[in-house]
Amino acid sequence: MNVSLTGWVLSAAVLCVLVAIDFFIGRRPHDVSVKEAGVWSAVWIALALAFGVGLWAVAGGGPAGEFFAGYITEKSLSVDNLFVFVLIMAKFAVPSQYQQRVLMVGVIMALVLRAAFIAAGAAIISTFSWVFYLFGAFLIWTAWKLVQDARKGGHDEEYEENKLLKTIERRLGVADRYHGTKLWIEENGKRVMTPMLVVMLAIGSTDVLFALDSIPAIYGLTQDPYIVFTANAFALMGLRQLYFLIGGLLKRLVHLSYGLSIILGFIGVKLVLHALHESGVHVPEIGIPFSLGFIVLVLAVTTVTSLRASKKQARERSEEQGTGV
Template sequence: MDVSLTTWVLTVAVLCALIAVDFFIGRKPHEVSMREAGIWTVVWIVLAGFFCVFLYVAGGAEPAGEFAAGYITEKSLSVDNLFVFVLIMAKFAVPTIYQQRVLMIGVLIALVMRAVFIALGAALISAFSWVFFIFGAFLIWTAWKLVREARAEDQGHEEEAYEENRLLKMVERRFPSTPDYRGTKLFVVENGKRLITPMLIVMLAIGSTDLLFALDSIPAIYGLTDDPYIVFTANAFALMGLRQLYFLIGGLLKRLVHLSYGLSIILGFIGVKLVLHAFHEAGVHVPEISTPMSLAVICGVLIVTTITSLRASRKQAREAEVSRD
């Protein structure tokens, strides 16, 4: 899709305005109700739908289909990322009224990081077609890693799903901090001494986790489209509303017991698609997977995964009730 500089500027301006609106909504610390979370989740999904229609009118079915496939994939990966966010919030005992501020900053960090990775990915792809082999292999390895992590969680090792990285350990070890939260402040001065607050440590945890998530998500969407404009907008719309989605499906996350397996299938599928595309770019005649087929596989896997997850959760609940009786 041929996108002019004016379109890029207008798109970024509109996205910045939407981010400002989202920030304005959550500027005052408060507990997010299910009604508020539900309304804004629908709003962000509808806006993504309108943008998909815009792409269809402006560029036809192909860019619209690529955006839809990319948006659904990135949104699904974002839902899986919420599992880790829940663990981070619990580990650092973030008060409910401050969780939306942490998530908002986390989303902003994720947008910046993904914009950088998208630019790097576009530069690499334009210069070296063999980079598709690396992206494909990385996604297949990530898919296998997701299966291993899901199996570990099934065996009751959920607490191992999040472990502080070296950056956080260094910050906690070298910089004195307050024992409790001081509102949304990152630094305070007490007795003439400058201290960091747990809020800063939590935001570092979210930000460093966002970096790891970007390493998975950017190759995944480049497996569906090599158009930087669609890659960027699909990521942006997928991240918008993530804060509200966190509060909306917080309880449902524990019931999506098969989500990691479904995402592993999707990432493995996209990895194979990238490898086939790399062979095609190298002049080897191999079948390529079309965008409609990719969209059908992604949606099909997510639907099946959701159904089997809810059935498994209900079965576990019934077994738990029987054991209590």
């Protein structure tokens, strides 16, 4: 899809306005209710659907199908990322009224990082077609790793700070408590970070790791940088509200990692087939309609089986407690 510079600028401007609105909504520290999170989650999803329909009207079913496939994939990967966000919030004991500010800054950092990754990916793909082999192999390996992690019991129960974050904390110093939404304070004549800034850096550093999975995944569905960027942007925009809406539901999605591994493995195979086709090898390619249907089906089945499994586990625990085991 050929998008003019004007189209890019207008799209970026609209997205910036949406980010500003989201930031304005969450500027005042407060506990986010399920109702508030539900309403705004519905708004962001409706905006994504409206954009996809508009894309269909302007550019046709092909680009629109690529957008919806990319959006759903990125959204599902974002739900998996929320597990890590929950662990980070618990690790640093972030007060509930400040959590949405942390998430808002994390979303903005993710948008900036992914924009850079998307630009780099587009430049590499346009120059080296063999990079699809690398993307495909990476996604298949990631899928296998997700399965292995799921078999070991899923996500770790505690977030471990990376070496870079520990080094920054050691060099700059960290205050012993939160000071509202302040990022820096004066303590004993020295300027030090607050725990709020440390949490934001932790979220930002994990955003880089998340992009390593999501960008190759969406490039397996479309090579159009405009669709890649807009699908990522809309998927990230409702992430803050989604955190508060399904925070209690996350632990019940016990099969999510398996579903994501199937999707990533599928896209990895799709990328390898595309790379072979580009190299002149006559192999079948997987179309967007099939890809979109497959992704939706896997997520639907995963959600249903997860809820059934978690309900069964809860019933078994209740019976054990009732019998005094």
